[in-house]
Amino acid sequence: MHGDDTGRLIYLSVLVGVVGLWFFAQNRLSANKLLQQAAVWGLIFLGAIAAYGLWDDISQTVRPQQTVFADQGKVVVPRSPDGHYYLTAQINGAPVHFVIDTGATMLVLTRDDAAMAGLHPDTLAFTGRANTANGEVRTAPVRLDTLTLGPVTDTNVRAVVNNGDMAQSLMGMTYLQRWGKIEIANGALTLTR
Structure with missing residues (x-):
């Protein structure tokens, strides 16, 4: 003490x-x-x-959860009490929790999430650099075999693994642009393909 x-x-x-x-x-x-x-x-x-x-x-238990409308090719993510949008996607079959970040260019994984998805962070080459709100960090480029969000599965998805401290993986614009329509209205973010 x-x-x-x-x-x-x-x-x-x-x-x-x-x-x-x-x-x-x-x-x-x-x-x-x-x-x-x-x-x-x-x-x-x-x-x-x-x-x-x-x-x-x-x-x-009380945090609003994403809703999938498979027949419409749509995922609806309610705004969290902290003002962010959180969703869960499957990377190589492993569930990964993301915060949607339209200010992030890439899909960015934490080291822990990368390990859960079968990407061995200790063997990655952290040759890239990214400027974040917390300063510059080292990144390793990776390709994800599969990324499944709601009714949609994408293959060979580009992403980076962040070597710095990061609380949650980020879903940035390079992945979000794969969706035909991104709409924020009435306290929810809707992704439609």
């Missing part, structure tokens, strides 16, 4: 002690009322801890 952590723990302990003493002093004549209120606050505290700990699971 670091010095800051110890100080915070001491502060929190003193704060809980003071609030507890005040609570007890206010309710010293009514023990039942005191126990009821303590139980309610304890449950609220446990609920907050549970919600914080399970937030990733909860957000995956």
Whole structure:
């Protein structure tokens, strides 16, 4: 435990002690009322801890998901609460989560996503360079055997693997231009072929 952590723990302990003493002093004549209120606050505290700990699971459940209309050759991606559009495509049979980035030129894979798709990042030649919001990064050009998005499967798709830190793979314009129509309206992005 670091010095800051110890100080915070001491502060929190003193704060809980003071609030507890005040609570007890206010309710010293009514023990039942005191126990009821303590139980309610304890449950609220446990609920907050549970919600914080399970937030990733909860957000995956409530996050809007893409909808595929195979008969129409269409994929509809709802806007996420953070304002971005996220979708899942199959690369060489492996599911890869993308953020749609119309400011990115290429389809850009993280090292982890490249490995899931069977491209061995440790054997790639990172000879390319790309300028990003975080500065210059090294990239390795690759060809994807298959990329399946909704009802459409493309073969021999050009992409790059980013050698830098990147939270999520990016679906850039070189792939998006393969779709005949890209439309953003009513809180959704629609790709049609």
